Amino acid sequence: RKEVEQDPGPFNVPEGATVAFNCTYSNSASQSFFWYRQDCRKEPKLLMSVYSSGNEDGRFTAQLNRASQYISLLIRDSKLSDSATYLCVVSTPTGAGNQFYFGTGTSLTVIP
């Protein structure tokens, strides 16, 4: 079973739409959770961390449900510049340090 699973999409939405991405993780020992954004042929960049209490950054809202091992990202009022691949990431402690496990990403295209 994969550590992190995401719907690969693609999601094609009009400007101004609200879109939601979901992600599940398999290891209950995972401790930290993140959403990253990756533009074509670029490195992933941190979008936001995800907390159990939920957190919001402008048009972006992230939620974590530890009981269900489920993470979500909501994007409101989509902009053309939001077009990218969104990666769900979990950090899990290991015997030495911690490892980051990445989902395969969800592709979003915002259409004019």
Added chain:
Amino acid sequence: SQTIHQWPATLVQPVGSPLSLECTVEGTSNPNLYWYRQAAGRGLQLLFYSVGIGQISSEVPQNLSASRPQDRQFILSSKKLLLSDSGFYLCARSRGLNTEAFFGQGTRLTVV
């Protein structure tokens, strides 16, 4: 600020040739360092991670190796490249458990 440098940005190498990719980190001491590979259209695969000088953990058996000769230097090597080694190689750092990962700009390797 904490920065992470990778070079070269692109590389074309013949099958059977050696490889050495270098990653250096500035602005932080004793970081956790990671090497990931992303094949075309695929997710990030963790190759190696290191929690300190000379400490390397390997995730996937392959013809690649990694070394950490200095606290802020992480090197990915191969003695003989295979066609299947083509991909986007990303170095990442974190400050440890419950902190996010930051990526270098990556090296796009094509083995021909």
